[in-house]
Amino acid sequence: DGGITQSPKYLFRKEGQNVTLSCEQNLNHDAMYWYRQDPGQGLRLIYYSQIVNDFQKGDIAEGYSVSREKKESFPLTVTSAQKNPTAFYLCASSLARTVRWNEQYFGPGTRLTVT
Amino acid sequence: KQEVTQIPAALSVPEGENLVLNCSFTDSAIYNLQWFRQDPGKGLTSLLLIQSSQREQTSGRLNASLDKSSGRSTLYIAASQPGDSATYLCAVQTGANNLFFGTGTRLTVIP
Numbered sequence: 001d002g003g004i005t006q007s008p009k010y011l012f013r014k015e016g017q018n019v020t021l022s023c024e025q026n027l028n029h030d031a032m033y034w035y036r037q038d039p040g041q042g043l044r045l046i047y048y049s050q051i052v053n054d055f056q057k058g059d060i061a062e063g064y065s066v067s068r069e070k071k072e073s074f075p076l077t078v079t080s081a082q083k084n085p086t087a088f089y090l091c092a093s094s095l096a097r098t099v100r101w102n103e104q105y106f107g108p109g110t111r112l113t114v115t
Numbered sequence: 116k117q118e119v120t121q122i123p124a125a126l127s128v129p130e131g132e133n134l135v136l137n138c139s140f141t142d143s144a145i146y147n148l149q150w151f152r153q154d155p156g157k158g159l160t161s162l163l164l165i166q167s168s169q170r171e172q173t174s175g176r177l178n179a180s181l182d183k184s185s186g187r188s189t190l191y192i193a194a195s196q197p198g199d200s201a202t203y204l205c206a207v208q209t210g211a212n213n214l215f216f217g218t219g220t221r222l223t224v225i226p
């Protein structure tokens with residue numbers, strides 16, 4: 001089955017700890033994205049990567065870091081510098097061959113709770 | 116900056132009814148518009164993508180229209196079913212990696 005997997009589904013951490021969220025895709029997509037979803041707000045872009053070993057900051061990158069060592073994988077680290085890390089995190093990917101047909105496909109999400 | 120609005124925030128309809136969800140955006144310079152479905156606690160499922168040069172797209176009981184000049188899109192759902200209950204999100208793409216999302220309309224179809 002082709003798709004995007006995120007693990008774990010639920011994650012609990014103490015304040016001050018870094019935590020890494022996993023995102024893997026087997027769709028052979030070039031581009032991958034991380035979004036954050038909070039109640040009453042639209043999804044907001046954290047980071048994106050169009051090719052291996054390259055990534056760019058989105059609208060709310062502060063307190064987050066990413067890596068793209070493999071085409072299939074795009075892990076997100078939520079650092080202790082992120083002021084309000086509790087949220088639902090969504091990973092997406094797309095072929096990104098042309099902008100007009102840049103349909104994004106989403107994973108099932110990881111709900112992070114920091115106390 | 117692009118802003119995407121979806122009204123109403125929530126909608127309840129009896130089963131079998133046809134319904135329309137609305138999406139508006141402030142900047143008409145878009146490449147495409149996507150409609151997504153999100154079930155509680157789940158990721159997003161892409162329903163339809165309309166390129167900026169297109170007027171509508173259809174998939175089964177779903178029909179999405181786009182009026183780029185007026186900054187509006189509608190998602191028409193025919194003969195609604197309880198299984199259609201979910202939150203519906205629209206998003207517009209303004210650049211290679213700029214996808215702006217609305218806050219969604221939560222739909223409940225009552226059996």
